[in-house]
Amino acid sequence: MxxxxxxxxxxxxxxxxxxxxxxxxxxxxxxxxxxxxxxxxxxxxxxxxxxxxxxxxxxxxxxxxxxxITDPMPPSTFGTGISLSVDAESEDDAKKLFESLSAGGKVTMALDKMFWGALFGMATDKFGIQWMVNYDYNK
The missing domain is CATH 3.30.720.100 (Signal recognition particle alu RNA binding heterodimer, srp9/1)
Structure with a gap:
């Protein structure tokens, strides 16, 4: 694989x-x-x-x-079409990751318990990268 x-x-x-x-x-x-x-x-x-x-x-x-990216390559333009998803090992780990990644950035969906059985949140970090943090209670 x-x-x-x-x-x-x-x-x-x-x-x-x-x-x-x-x-x-x-x-x-x-x-x-x-x-x-x-x-x-x-x-x-x-x-x-x-x-x-x-x-x-x-x-x-x-x-x-x-x-x-260096000259003569064109500058990088950050888009909204990609997010990095990280699966935490515990609820505390998810909270720590979410807090750290969103510090100085913007929370787009607060970390909260979701209907599918996970703790989930989305944030854009201070460098413009979008993150999804997930902890699956069912694993």
Missing amino acids: ATLNTYLNFNGNTEEVFNFYKSVFGGEFIVVQRFADAPGCEGMKLEDKEKIMHIALPIGGNILMGTD
């Missing part, structure tokens, strides 16, 4: 974003690569060389990955 991981693009603040996610989910980065470390990037603008070319943070059985 294939594994599906999430890859996020940011306009120069990937390191800040991933340090935030590391503070929420814990763990250690598998890799942090900067453009300065890559062959063929010698001619890049000096300010772009220290940006993140690739970063990876394991979360559960998946890996959250990301990069900085």
Whole structure:
């Protein structure tokens, strides 16, 4: 079976974003690569060389990955068509994750008990990424 991981693009603040996610989910980065470390990037603008070319943070059985968009690539435009869904291991875990992810962002659906037997909420974090936090009481 294939594994599906999430890859996020940011306009120069990937390191800040991933340090935030590391503070929420814990763990250690598998890799942090900067453009300065890559062959063929010698001619890049000096300010772009220290940006993140690739970063990876394991979360559960998946890996959250990301990069900085650099010139001449078009800037990333955050849309509303994608949300990241995280399944918590306990009710307390769900509450902590939701509180941490929504801090400085916007709660779009308060974390609450739902008719399908779960604690569920939605928020957009301070970086514009939409999250769904779920804890299934029936598992």
